Amino acid sequence: MVTARGLVHAYGERRAVDGVDLALAPGERVALAGANGAGKSTLLRLVATLLRAQSGTLEVLGEEIADGARAARAGIGYLAHDPLVYLDLTARQNLELYGDLYGIDDRDARIDDLLDHVGLLGRSEDTVRTFSRGMAQRLALARMLLHRPRLLLLDEPHASLDARGAALLDGELEAARADGRAAIIVTHEVERVARVADRLVVMRAGRVVCDESTDGRDPMAVRRRYEEVA
Amino acid sequence: MSGGAQYVVAAYAVIWFLVLAYVVMLGARTARVGRQVEAMMRMLDRRDAERSDSETAEDRT
């Protein structure tokens, strides 16, 4: 689903991502960890096609990003630190906007389903400005799932989701494995994500320093392993 | 000088002066690069000297 080779992105002289190789198979869920400034968010933004790599090749969902970014975007769901919704539009208007941008055929039915799923159906006609942080992030979750993405890219999802949202997300990641959807979860809380991830990738100074399976391992053991390498 | 010759001279003087000033500016940058190259060479020389010192020291032990 994702194949990166020798990926480099520099801000000026500083290489935030410095030659990263990464391969993701369908149904795989990767916990991407590392200290602040290790380059994990930059890597996620590269895969989300929000940044352009200066060298290396990147293939997402079968599309070479250099020339097929837009085709790949249709299959990517990106959950950022910010909810990426307009505060002065209602929850439904925001989802309608994204539904049109992604060209969803059953837009209105899909929006009702998702609003119900994230528990915001009752507030769907209120502007996002009146929402709590957790509610806004649940709306962001609905926004991310709206177009049925095959690749989920999550940037510190547990930092801003409330308990209910986190449970929804964990359920989604659980289902992803069965559906053959892949996910990359950037995180600080390795033991939290280890429960739903199959692989741990650790970055340090722009490079991948550890890439191993966590299948069947105890979350605390994964945590210790992370602290070892990072 | 008659019939506004001073204006013609002034116009050409301005052109020559500003173009020359531009060339001098570019030259100043080249000179700076040259100085940096020299500084770097000195640094390299010093480093080489230190390295040969430590090597001879290792030989003795």
Place this chain on the structure above:
Amino acid sequence: MTDGPARVPGQRAAAIWGVLATVLVVVSSIGVFLVAPEDADQGIIQRIFYFHVAIAIASLVAFAVACVAGILQLRTRDERWDDVGEASIRIGLLFSVLVVITGSIWAKASWGTWWVWTDPRLVTYLIVVLIYAAYFVLRSSVEDDRRMRYSAIYAIAGFASVPLSFYSVRVAESFVHPVVFTSSGANMPGSMLWWFVVSQAAMICLFVALLELDLLGRRSERALRRLAMRLESA
């Protein structure tokens, strides 16, 4: 790979163009002052025309080069095109300032006032100076990849604004005033035209020589920076 490039490429080209430009500028200066015939109507003042117009056209060439470099930069994302673009616009801006100054002197000589809003060339070049001065304001407020991309886009948009400014001022002129002064090549005596052509060639060569020199300096700086980084890491 061996050590960083000992010789920066382009030295010979810069030297050749530099010599050519110097020779042509000297020859055309001599020609303009001593050889070319005196204009019947304007007298000696007309001699400003040779460099004034030649440098104006050379500045347009510079902006065109920057526009093409911008297109290529956007296509290849190669920082060398950014160098070409910035160096060209810097020289073009220098030339446009010279056009405004010499034009202003010309206005003083023939109409007794430093500034004439009805002279289209003077007014349009003032606008051109403003357009391309903004290029450097834009560059100084962004960094890295964005700087190159934005500069390239602005070089393209700016080059589109140039003919628009030219034409808008001339449209306005043609309705309000009859054009006060035209010096088109068509009604120039032969030897005047010949010296104008030499001046034009001199100014174009001057542009290319300054551009080569500037690019040479940039390449050296870049090679030096790479060398310094390798030394630090070694």
Place this chain on the structure above:
Amino acid sequence: MRRRQLMALVRKDLRLELRTRETIVAMVLFAIVMLVILQFGFGTRDDDLTRFVGGLMWVTLAFTAVLGVGRSYVAEREQHVLDGLLASPVPRTVMLGAKAIAIFLYMTAVEVVVIPLVGVFFVKGSYWDAIGWIAIAALLANACIALSGTLFSGLALFTRARDLILPVLFLPALVPVVVAGAGATHAVVGGSPDMSEWRGYCLFLLAYAILFALVSIATYDAVFDD
């Protein structure tokens, strides 16, 4: 698909504007204040400024355009929504095209107030017969403003001191629009309309719009391409 995306983005901008009423109201008020200040700036007690009406109107509209264009990505920037749009499969050209349509509509809304007001404030005599001709020139000018303004506001968006950068980039490019707009206005105001002159200026505005449309098609893709 592109059409649906374009409509959705324009609808979004209009919905935001209707809910917050931040941009258009501020633009209209700014334009009125500008006109009043310009009147005082002329320092004249002469009641008939017909000779200057084109300049007064188009200088005001140019500065109002800078103000409005400067606001055009405020919601995306302050609420950090831009990544959401950029991560979606919207061609950048459609994104910026939608923004250009929004700017065009805002400018039209401002002109609906400003053009009659200019007539009331400054013109004695036959102005109202000419208002249709002025409106046509204004619509053409709006297309010019929208196309170039979208490009420059996109460039200014991530610069330092962006509120200062935008007018520095945008105003020189607006000079031809002001020249032609003022020219077209003068051609039809004040007694004896000169339709060939008006037509010349309108054709020029059309040429400006076409040229900047080409530049836009060539460059819009690169503006947000990090």
